[in-house]
Amino acid sequence: QVQLVESGGGLVQAGGSLRLSCAGSGSIFSISDMGWYRQPPGKQRELVATITTGGSTNYADSVKGRFTISRDNAKNTVYLRMNSLKPEDTAVYYCKMTYTAIHYWGKGTPVTVSS
Numbered sequence: 001q002v003q004l005v006e007s008g009g010g011l012v013q014a015g016g017s018l019r020l021s022c023a024g025s026g027s028i029f030s031i032s033d034m035g036w037y038r039q040p041p042g043k044q045r046e047l048v049a050t051i052t053t054g055g056s057t058n059y060a061d062s063v064k065g066r067f068t069i070s071r072d073n074a075k076n077t078v079y080l081r082m083n084s085l086k087p088e089d090t091a092v093y094y095c096k097m098t099y100t101a102i103h104y105w106g107k108g109t110p111v112t113v114s115s
Contacts, residue, residue: 001025001026002024002025002026002028002097002099002104003024003025003026004022004023004024004025004095004096004097004104004105004106005022005023005024005106005107006020006021006022006093006094006095006106006107006108006109007020007021007022007023007109008020008021008109009092009093009109009110009111010110010111010112011112011114012085012111012112012113012114013113013114013115014085014086014087014113014114014115015084015085016085016113017081017082017083017084017085018082018085018111019079019080019081019082020036020079020080020081020082020093020095020109020111021077021078021079022034022036022077022078022079022080022095022106023075023076023077024076024077024078024095024097025076026076028097028099029073029076029097030053030073030076031053031099032053032097032098032099033050033051033052033053033097033098033099034050034051034069034071034078034095034096034097034098035047035048035049035050035051035069035095035096035097035098036048036049036050036069036078036080036093036094036095036096037093037094037096038089038091038092038093038094038111039091039092039094039108040088040090040091041090041091043091045094046060047060048060048063048067048069048080048093049063049067049068049069049080050069051069051070051071051078055071057069062088063082063089066082066083066084066085067080067081067082067083068080068081068083069081078095080093082111085111085113086113087113087114087115088113089111089113090111090112090113091110091111092108092109092110092111093108093109093110093111094106094107094108
């Protein structure tokens, strides 16, 4: 069974940093594309960053240069390093795994950036 568990969220001051982790279970992690999405209060869920099985990455323009997505297949874990955080980064952050066009989602971890 597929399971994704996010961790690392919390309250941080503007300009600070956080590192989110998403731990996956099952044997399909290493052959799945991974991504981070976020849902700000009162808004729709939006793409933050993706990383393919081959390590290719894409970022939303709003986070490019500040956030870094990475993965460690040996640990079945994907990371999101967030630097220079802004109040507009406040959201619930979700981990996504895509395998054979099926999307699996974690339950999310909240990030609040105060000014």
